[in-house]
Protein backbone atom coordinates (compact mmCIF):
# COMPACT_ATOMS: atom_id res chain seq x y z
CA UNK A 525 0.00 0.00 0.00
CA UNK A 526 2.79 2.42 0.97
CA UNK A 527 4.75 1.38 -2.13
CA UNK A 528 1.81 1.99 -4.45
CA UNK A 529 1.10 5.38 -2.88
CA UNK A 530 4.77 6.32 -3.29
CA UNK A 531 4.80 5.30 -6.95
CA UNK A 532 1.55 7.11 -7.58
CA UNK A 533 2.92 10.31 -6.01
CA UNK A 534 6.22 9.98 -7.86
CA UNK A 535 4.52 9.58 -11.22
CA UNK A 536 1.38 11.66 -10.98
CA UNK A 537 1.47 13.70 -7.84
CA UNK A 538 3.70 15.71 -5.61
CA UNK A 539 6.43 13.06 -5.29
CA UNK A 540 9.50 14.56 -3.72
CA UNK A 541 11.90 12.10 -5.32
CA UNK A 542 13.80 13.67 -8.21
CA UNK A 543 14.06 11.20 -11.09
CA UNK A 544 15.59 13.65 -13.56
CA UNK A 545 19.06 12.05 -13.40
CA UNK A 546 17.58 8.70 -14.48
CA UNK A 547 15.78 10.24 -17.45
CA UNK A 548 18.88 12.25 -18.41
CA UNK A 549 20.87 9.01 -18.42
CA UNK A 550 18.21 7.20 -20.47
CA UNK A 551 18.15 10.10 -22.92
CA UNK A 552 21.88 9.65 -23.52
CA UNK A 553 21.31 5.95 -24.21
CA UNK A 554 18.36 6.42 -26.54
CA UNK A 555 17.45 9.61 -28.37
CA UNK A 556 19.35 12.77 -27.53
CA UNK A 557 17.32 14.78 -30.01
CA UNK A 558 14.50 14.81 -27.45
CA UNK A 559 14.93 16.63 -24.13
CA UNK A 560 14.99 14.35 -21.09
CA UNK A 561 11.72 15.87 -19.91
CA UNK A 562 10.01 14.53 -23.06
CA UNK A 563 11.25 11.01 -22.25
CA UNK A 564 9.94 11.48 -18.72
CA UNK A 565 6.53 12.71 -19.94
CA UNK A 566 6.31 9.88 -22.49
CA UNK A 567 7.08 7.33 -19.80
CA UNK A 568 4.45 8.74 -17.45
CA UNK A 569 1.94 8.76 -20.29
CA UNK A 570 2.50 5.04 -20.88
CA UNK A 571 1.81 3.95 -17.32
CA UNK A 572 -1.65 2.35 -17.27
CA UNK A 573 -1.92 1.94 -13.55
CA UNK A 574 -0.29 0.82 -10.34
CA UNK A 575 -1.65 -2.50 -9.15
CA UNK A 576 -1.16 -4.70 -6.10
CA UNK A 577 0.86 -7.84 -6.64
CA UNK A 578 1.57 -10.57 -4.09
CA UNK A 579 3.62 -13.39 -5.62
CA UNK A 580 2.82 -15.66 -2.69
CA UNK A 581 -0.89 -15.75 -3.60
CA UNK A 582 -2.34 -18.06 -6.25
CA UNK A 583 -3.93 -15.06 -7.93
CA UNK A 584 -0.92 -12.77 -7.71
CA UNK A 585 -2.69 -9.69 -9.13
CA UNK A 586 -5.75 -10.04 -6.90
CA UNK A 587 -8.36 -10.22 -9.62
CA UNK A 588 -6.82 -7.74 -12.10
CA UNK A 589 -6.47 -9.07 -15.63
CA UNK A 590 -3.75 -8.07 -18.09
CA UNK A 591 -2.69 -8.97 -21.60
CA UNK A 592 0.59 -10.92 -21.67
CA UNK A 593 3.62 -8.70 -21.12
CA UNK A 594 6.64 -8.23 -23.41
CA UNK A 595 8.89 -7.51 -20.43
CA UNK A 596 8.56 -8.09 -16.72
CA UNK A 597 11.04 -6.51 -14.33
CA UNK A 598 11.49 -6.94 -10.64
CA UNK A 599 14.00 -5.36 -8.27
CA UNK A 600 14.82 -6.99 -4.94
CA UNK A 601 11.24 -8.20 -4.51
CA UNK A 602 11.16 -11.92 -5.36
CA UNK A 603 13.93 -12.80 -2.93
CA UNK A 604 12.18 -10.64 -0.35
CA UNK A 605 8.84 -12.42 -0.78
CA UNK A 606 10.09 -16.01 -1.12
CA UNK A 607 11.01 -17.59 2.23
CA UNK A 608 12.84 -20.48 0.56
CA UNK A 609 14.11 -21.69 -2.81
CA UNK A 610 11.12 -23.99 -3.36
CA UNK A 611 8.73 -21.04 -3.02
CA UNK A 612 10.99 -18.95 -5.28
CA UNK A 613 10.56 -21.67 -7.93
CA UNK A 614 6.76 -21.60 -7.48
CA UNK A 615 6.78 -17.80 -7.88
CA UNK A 616 8.85 -18.18 -11.07
CA UNK A 617 6.16 -20.48 -12.52
CA UNK A 618 3.36 -18.07 -11.60
CA UNK A 619 5.13 -15.04 -13.07
CA UNK A 620 6.09 -16.83 -16.29
CA UNK A 621 2.39 -17.21 -17.14
CA UNK A 622 2.14 -13.43 -17.57
CA UNK A 623 4.98 -13.18 -20.10
CA UNK A 624 4.65 -13.53 -23.86
CA UNK A 625 6.55 -16.39 -25.44
CA UNK A 626 9.88 -14.81 -26.42
CA UNK A 627 9.39 -12.08 -23.80
CA UNK A 628 12.05 -10.88 -21.41
CA UNK A 629 12.32 -11.05 -17.68
CA UNK A 630 14.76 -8.66 -15.97
CA UNK A 631 15.55 -9.42 -12.35
CA UNK A 632 17.59 -7.03 -10.26
CA UNK A 633 18.93 -8.59 -7.09
CA UNK A 634 21.97 -9.76 -5.20
CA UNK A 635 22.90 -13.39 -4.77
CA UNK A 636 23.35 -14.84 -1.29
CA UNK A 637 22.23 -11.72 0.55
CA UNK A 638 20.24 -12.17 3.74
CA UNK A 639 18.67 -8.75 4.13
CA UNK A 640 18.13 -5.47 2.29
CA UNK A 641 17.73 -2.05 3.82
CA UNK A 642 15.43 0.59 2.38
CA UNK A 643 16.00 3.62 4.56
CA UNK A 644 15.51 2.40 8.12
CA UNK A 645 13.47 -0.63 7.10
CA UNK A 646 15.26 -3.97 6.99
CA UNK A 647 13.72 -6.51 4.61
CA UNK A 648 14.31 -10.24 4.66
CA UNK A 649 16.21 -11.52 1.62
CA UNK A 650 16.48 -15.13 0.53
CA UNK A 651 20.14 -16.13 0.27
CA UNK A 652 19.72 -17.80 -3.10
CA UNK A 653 22.63 -19.05 -5.22
CA UNK A 654 23.07 -18.46 -8.94
CA UNK A 655 22.44 -22.11 -9.87
CA UNK A 656 19.22 -22.05 -7.80
CA UNK A 657 18.02 -18.90 -9.59
CA UNK A 658 18.87 -20.48 -12.92
CA UNK A 659 17.15 -23.80 -12.21
CA UNK A 660 14.07 -22.04 -10.80
CA UNK A 661 13.57 -20.08 -14.02
CA UNK A 662 14.40 -23.07 -16.20
CA UNK A 663 11.73 -24.96 -14.27
CA UNK A 664 9.32 -22.18 -15.23
CA UNK A 665 10.11 -22.63 -18.93
CA UNK A 666 12.85 -20.07 -19.52
CA UNK A 667 15.58 -21.25 -21.86
CA UNK A 668 18.06 -18.37 -22.10
CA UNK A 669 19.77 -16.90 -19.12
CA UNK A 670 22.22 -14.01 -18.89
CA UNK A 671 23.83 -13.04 -15.62
CA UNK A 672 25.65 -9.78 -14.95
Ligand SMILES: C[S@@+](CC[C@H](N)C(=O)[O-])C[C@H]1O[C@@H](n2cnc3c(N)ncnc32)[C@H](O)[C@@H]1O
Nearest residue numbers: 527577578579580599600601604605640642647
Ligand atom coordinates in the same frame (compact mmCIF):
# COMPACT_ATOMS: atom_id res chain seq x y z
C1 LIG B 1 13.88 -5.01 -0.54
S1 LIG B 1 12.40 -4.19 -0.99
C2 LIG B 1 12.72 -3.75 -2.67
C3 LIG B 1 12.22 -2.38 -2.97
C4 LIG B 1 12.52 -1.83 -4.37
N1 LIG B 1 11.86 -2.62 -5.40
C5 LIG B 1 13.99 -1.70 -4.63
O1 LIG B 1 14.50 -2.24 -5.62
O2 LIG B 1 14.68 -1.03 -3.86
C6 LIG B 1 11.32 -5.58 -1.11
C7 LIG B 1 9.89 -5.20 -1.41
O3 LIG B 1 9.14 -6.40 -1.61
C8 LIG B 1 7.87 -6.23 -1.01
N2 LIG B 1 7.33 -7.56 -0.69
C9 LIG B 1 7.88 -8.51 0.08
N3 LIG B 1 7.05 -9.58 0.16
C10 LIG B 1 5.98 -9.30 -0.60
C11 LIG B 1 4.79 -9.99 -0.93
N4 LIG B 1 4.54 -11.23 -0.47
N5 LIG B 1 3.89 -9.38 -1.73
C12 LIG B 1 4.11 -8.15 -2.22
N6 LIG B 1 5.23 -7.43 -1.96
C13 LIG B 1 6.14 -8.00 -1.15
C14 LIG B 1 8.14 -5.39 0.21
O4 LIG B 1 6.98 -4.70 0.63
C15 LIG B 1 9.21 -4.44 -0.31
O5 LIG B 1 8.61 -3.30 -0.86
